Amino acid sequence: MSNPLSLYNSLTRQKEVFEPLHAGYVGLYVCGPTVYSDVHLGNCRTFTSFDIIYRYLMHKGFKVRYVRNITDVGHLTDEGEDKMSKGARLAKLEPMEVAQRYTVGFHDMMREFNNLPPNIEPRATGHIIEQIEMVQQILANGLAYEANGSVYFDVAAFNEKHGNEYGKLSGRKIDELLAESRELKAQSDKKNPSDFAIWMKATEDHILRWNSPWGEGFPGWHLECSAMSTKYLGEEFDIHGGGNDLKFPHHENEIAQNAGSCGCGGARYWLHTNMLLMNGRKMSKSDGNTITPQQLFTGDSPHVTDSYSPMMLRFFMLQTHYRSPMDLTDEALQAAKKGYQRLTEAWANLQELEGLGGAQNGTVGKELTEGLAAAYAEMDEDFNTPKALAKVFELVSRINALKGGQLSLKEVSKETLEDFKKGLGTLLFDVFGLRDEGEAAGASGETLGKVMDLVLDLRAQARAEKNWTMSDKLRDALNDAGIIVKDGKEGAEWTVG
RNA sequence: GGUCGGUUGGCCGAGUGGCUAGGCUCAGGUCUGCAAAACCUGCUACAGCGGUUCAAAUCCGCUACCGACCUCCA
Numbered sequence: 001m002s003n004p005l006s007l008y009n010s011l012t013r014q015k016e017v018f019e020p021l022h023a024g025y026v027g028l029y030v031c032g033p034t035v036y037s038d039v040h041l042g043n044c045r046t047f048t049s050f051d052i053i054y055r056y057l058m059h060k061g062f063k064v065r066y067v068r069n070i071t072d073v074g075h076l077t078d079e080g081e082d083k084m085s086k087g088a089r090l091a092k093l094e095p096m097e098v099a100q101r102y103t104v105g106f107h108d109m110m111r112e113f114n115n116l117p118p119n120i121e122p123r124a125t126g127h128i129i130e131q132i133e134m135v136q137q138i139l140a141n142g143l144a145y146e147a148n149g150s151v152y153f154d155v156a157a158f159n160e161k162h163g164n165e166y167g168k169l170s171g172r173k174i175d176e177l178l179a180e181s182r183e184l185k186a187q188s189d190k191k192n193p194s195d196f197a198i199w200m201k202a203t204e205d206h207i208l209r210w211n212s213p214w215g216e217g218f219p220g221w222h223l224e225c226s227a228m229s230t231k232y233l234g235e236e237f238d239i240h241g242g243g244n245d246l247k248f249p250h251h252e253n254e255i256a257q258n259a260g261s262c263g264c265g266g267a268r269y270w271l272h273t274n275m276l277l278m279n280g281r282k283m284s285k286s287d288g289n290t291i292t293p294q295q296l297f298t299g300d301s302p303h304v305t306d307s308y309s310p311m312m313l314r315f316f317m318l319q320t321h322y323r324s325p326m327d328l329t330d331e332a333l334q335a336a337k338k339g340y341q342r343l344t345e346a347w348a349n350l351q352e353l354e355g356l357g358g359a360q361n362g363t364v365g366k367e368l369t370e371g372l373a374a375a376y377a378e379m380d381e382d383f384n385t386p387k388a389l390a391k392v393f394e395l396v397s398r399i400n401a402l403k404g405g406q407l408s409l410k411e412v413s414k415e416t417l418e419d420f421k422k423g424l425g426t427l428l429f430d431v432f433g434l435r436d437e438g439e440a441a442g443a444s445g446e447t448l449g450k451v452m453d454l455v456l457d458l459r460a461q462a463r464a465e466k467n468w469t470m471s472d473k474l475r476d477a478l479n480d481a482g483i484i485v486k487d488g489k490e491g492a493e494w495t496v497g
Numbered sequence: 498g499g500u501c502g503g504u505u506g507g508c509c510g511a512g513u514g515g516c517u518a519g520g521c522u523c524a525g526g527u528c529u530g531c532a533a534a535a536c537c538u539g540c541u542a543c544a545g546c547g548g549u550u551c552a553a554a555u556c557c558g559c560u561a562c563c564g565a566c567c568u569c570c571a
Binding site for chain 2: 032276338349378405463466486
């Protein structure tokens with residue numbers, strides 16, 4: 001926890017030094033998915049970004065409570081229909097069955113990407129009481145009004161009372177919002193177009209419904225995050241995150257609801273991740289510009305020429321800053337795949353320097369220590385993973401040179417080497433959250449290893465006898481089987497490519 | 498139409514008022530029986546036009562283009 005951590009606060013639009021509300025503790029809330037369909041690849045990017053943020057906060061020594069909700073009610077579709085009940089009707093399933101199915105699918109996908117589970121994963125339907133209470137508070141404060149069984153947040157009244165706070169996060173001007181005479185149908189109950197529902201009256205065919213002081217209905221989408229974040233993290237807490245497409249109206253309304261109910265600030269730092277694009281455009285199902293995580297894993301899509309593993313994709317994400325849009329193209333993925341291989345091979349090479357090392361440090365030893373420190377330091381600059389990764393790649397060259405003999409291990413002390421291994425491993429696996437896929441080879445890997453030892457031993461014999469025909473035959477045959485042989489100073493090595 | 502953000506070398510992608518990003522590709526070299534890998538070297542960019550400055554890709558203005566949000570969205 002030595003160096004200060006800076007992060008970009010969307011609320012103030014600048015980088016700020018992070019200071020937790022309570023020393024040593026961090027409350028982190030991230031808007032989770034709506035579980036009415038399979039996870040979108042963009043979700044994966046956002047939650048992976050926050051996973052790295054979560055991991056780094058823990059690495060800094062903070063005790064973090066990470067809350068990420070599951071939205072299983074209240075989120076309206078274009079047709080004004082609840083997403084959960086829509087999915088249910090189409091599939092002839094209970095809403096909770098739909099929610100369960102996609103929640104499980106979501107968790108599976110998070111595991112694929114090696115995202116740690118949050119500490120609390122509250123469901124909107126499990127917090128109806130809290131949400132009703134919040135509506136009551138807002139009503140009691142005179143910042144909402146009931147109309148025809150629904151309750152609307154009164155933006156104009158809120159702004160009068162709270163010094164024109166509404167619009168602060170998204171940079172929207174209340175006058176423009178009010179003046180915006182959008183031709184919205186069925187908004188007759190609202191006083192102003194900018195008002196939003198915090199409780200919705202259930203129509204007759206609406207499946208998900210609860211009793212409330214205003215009749216049967218269900219909570220507005222924006223309300224759940226206000227209710228659940230404050231329940232688990234307090235009326236004021238440290239960090240709130242989400243995709244930047246949620247800034248308005250979702251997060252803006254959330255802030256208003258928090259202030260409108262308890263008069264408290266909510267989150268102090270707002271972090272927003274940028275969108276995932278494909279071929280320079282927004283992913284969209286309607287025009288075919290879309291790809292699922294599964295399709296990337298298998299390569300079964302017209303948009304890609306190859307398959308990409310979850311960890312390779314995670315690496316790809318690390319190469320772009322979380323606040324920049326990330327453009328998914330096959331060409332970029334290809335480049336990243338090779339870069340990722342280079343990184344994992346360097347890590348494997350480093351492990352082979354086991355038990356070696358000189359008596360004291362020369363230039364190389366210092367470079368390793370300083371380079372690693374520089375990589376960590378970049379994480380303190382608003383979680384700058386691309387820059388941290390750049391530092392790591394400078395270290396990759398050093399590692400490979402040590403392995404290849406271009407640099408001497410005498411230049412690196414035993415202690416430095418061991419510290420370096422540990423420190424780099426922590427950065428790659430604990431902070432970046434990459435998984436050492438090499439270790440997961442399992443029993444079949446062991447068998448293959450033994451066979452390969454034998455084959456390479458035979459090939460070495462052939463080479464010693466200058467029997468190049470035999471030697472090359474073995475190499476080519478292995479190549480056909482997808483095994484790449486590399487001849488080094490210390491004999492041949494192989495990788496499954 | 499309104500609001501906000503972006504435009505970096507062959508591709509991707511960081512970044513700071515003056516000093517090397519990094520990955521991939523490409524070219525040359527070292528090593529090697531050959532190849533691959535690895536290592537070394539090179540390829541030196543910041544949309545256009547103006548302005549501020551001793552100095553700008555980095556600050557300001559205008560233009561062009563792209564994107565996001567304004568309606569469900571991570």
